[in-house]
Amino acid sequence: MKRWLIAFALLCYLSGQAQQKHTFAYGDEHFLLDGKPFQMISGEIHYPRVPREAWRQRMQMAKAMGLNTIGTYVFWNVHEPQQGVYDFKGNHDIAAFVKMAQEEGLWVTLRPSPYVCAEWEFGGYPYWLQNQKGLKVRSTEAQYLAAYRKYIQEVGKQLAPYLVTHGGNVVMVQIENEYGSYGSDKEYLRINEKMFRDAGFDGLLYTCDPAKDVAKGYLPGFLPAVNGLDSPERVKTLVREYHHGKGPFFVAEWYPAWFDWWGEKHHRVPAENYTARLDTLLGAGLSINMYMFHGGTTRGYMNGANCYDTSFYEPQISSYDYDAPLDEAGNATPKFMAFRQVIAKHLPAGQRLPEVPAAKPTMTLPDIQFKNTGSMFSLLPAPRNAERPMTFEALKQPYGFVLYRTKTKGGREGVLSIKELRDFGIVFVNGERVGVLDRRKKEDSPAVKLPTGEVRIDVLVENMGRINFGPNLLKNEKGITQKVTFAGQELKGWQMYPLPYTDPGKASAKAGGKNAPALKRATFNINTTADTYLDMTDWGKGCVWVNGHHLGRYWSIGPQQSLYVPAEWLKKGTNEIVVLELLKPEQELLRSRTTPILDVLQ
Structure with a gap:
């Protein structure tokens, strides 16, 4: 009997669905529903x-x-x-x-x-x-x-x-x-x-x-x-x-x-x-x-x-x-x-709009202090080797970051020129940061002084987003897309470390060189959930994950200085937060607020 009732209910539902079938067409002046x-x-x-x-x-x-x-x-x-x-x-x-x-x-x-x-x-x-x-x-x-x-x-x-x-x-x-x-x-x-x-x-x-x-x-x-x-x-x-x-x-x-x-x-x-x-x-x-x-x-x-x-x-x-x-x-x-x-x-006669739902509640989180901080470079995967730098596409990596590494003879100085950098880069010599590169400003050729002996040059490159409009859709490869020269001489023999960072995982990074990009982890506890905004004003550049959800990018230049955290992605009790900070690895304190900051240029 129970099966018969279920079958009858399903038949009634499907019949109702069929009765609700509509037509939609073009009239001479209006759509016709x-x-x-x-x-x-x-x-x-x-x-x-x-x-x-x-x-x-x-x-x-x-x-x-x-x-x-x-x-x-x-x-x-x-x-x-x-x-x-x-x-x-x-x-x-x-x-x-x-x-x-x-x-x-x-x-x-x-x-x-x-x-x-x-x-x-x-x-x-x-x-x-x-x-x-x-x-x-x-x-x-x-x-x-x-x-x-x-x-x-x-x-x-x-x-x-x-x-x-x-x-x-x-x-x-x-x-x-x-x-x-x-x-x-x-x-x-x-x-x-x-x-x-x-x-x-x-x-x-x-x-x-x-x-x-x-x-x-x-x-x-x-x-x-x-x-x-x-x-x-x-x-x-x-x-x-x-x-x-x-x-x-x-x-x-x-x-x-x-x-x-x-x-x-x-x-x-x-x-x-x-x-x-x-x-x-x-x-x-x-x-x-x-x-x-x-x-x-x-x-x-x-x-x-x-x-x-x-x-x-x-x-x-x-x-x-x-x-x-x-x-x-x-x-x-x-x-x-x-x-x-x-x-x-302009509503049809007799139609009224529903009431506007109340604004969603907001809250601030307890201040977050990052004690677990380590170098992004301490968690490198196995590299790909090539004579010249490989693009993200050649590495079959859609987004995120690639670390490019090569070695050269030191004891000299000159311009390190990266032809067609796409899009943002940080240059390190023997693990020490010596330059920041920005495609927006055509900044791709810093003057660099190399110490004596064999020198390791690292260039960390971020894909900041492929072109989405206009005639350049087919000019969208990312990374170091052509070649690198130092003092006019091409540098060859590269290792490429793919760093997609779709999920920062659970591995803890270890301490690295001066100014090395940092992975920071912390937890915070809350008794209720509501929308909130992370205040990134004092930070440099990077990404944030909360409970495994990528919230987006931040960059101190603005205009966006906050990241929206949906209430739906928070939970009562313990929550995990991970920050990938590229430029200010010394930053340790993160605060939140109840409103966004979308209009501050620095």
Whole structure:
């Protein structure tokens, strides 16, 4: 009898699910949901930038502001970190993210293009593509298409069941991403379309481009969404020009603020600069996707970098706060409340917004004193040997650090020149620090005095983030990418020590030379959990892990001077913290605070 009841309940559930199946289509002016006009008020949230345990809270905040849809990219380098190795678990479980949005009554626009930009490492491409000689991203080159096809098939297995055509909540799927800003090959876009169809994406497809690039980036027959415009008439004119004289009209990226990079002032724009623009767009019946509604944090080593030409390099910070309506920790900002008021004016008759959840509690941790400190160089793995320095890619190491070591005759002085250093380096002579290198400032050639006898030269190099936008996507190798000379003579005979530091592990480092980068470990005890921020103002440069979770990078130059610690990653009782400090190994005290520091340059 019990089995019969379970079977009956399951049948009723499946029947209910079938009855909830919806239709989504293009009308002449509006999207049509179940045949009725539907104004999409969407906000972008990226699942890897938010702890999985906090996804639902962020979605509930989206509904409280008046959003009915969530937009998200799908990140290739997250899901295929090494060729043929796929990861859709934990914080990378995109299907669970989409399903949760459905449970919260939210639609989803999906952006699974292999290229995402997004201020994300390599624009979402996996590093290993660079190891295939002749491969050219965003093109019809055979190796690229073969890798792309395998990946998108795996994504389709995860997400095609959630399309609205299959009873799910994914209403539209974007192919490519602002392609018109990069190229204009319609054959390449058609291949994208076929790959998406073959992967099971059988619903509505669309493209998105900035206004000036729509002509190059749209695909005939598909809706051309426009990015970055506030004028309804300009949007309508553009879309009609390329979409049979019809709508619907969709601003796929409507920007309420902007992102930050190291060494530059934090971007902050008052809400009042945007409320009238939002009111105008919604009043004209346009649909929008707010980029970002909630930025979160780019943890690990997944930040990208700007490099439009060879004259500059701008790696982005770990905080992706974005001055968005929802702050880095998921709390409502004044911008959130202002936008909520605007959206409430444009709700369908009889619909009311839910109450705004209270701000999440915050706390400070007890001061943390690091007694367990050791040299990063005391935990070196077995080296790789080569005549000339090998790149990260040649070492099959995506991110983190590589220590380059060679020996030469001392008793002389000259310039140590590292050609095409990418991106940040520290030079040691016989274990003593003698120089700091910074690609941003073109600092790659310190004057060095070598002591007498045989001398050991070490160059520790950090990958600060691969370029994510512009013409230099294919110039993204990391490490020492060419050669090293001293006093004009090339240094050969190198040992490379890969130091990915995805997880600092439990091994304790031992004492090292003067100014050697330090690994520091400590524990702290708490009786309750809440959000907090580590105050890194007095520290130099490095990364922090709490209970095994990589919180991101810090760097004293700013503007970010704090690291967000989500309550979800703390636990009552004993917690472990690990700091990798590159420049100030003598620092021992770490304090916390209840608010972030995102706008201090030093």
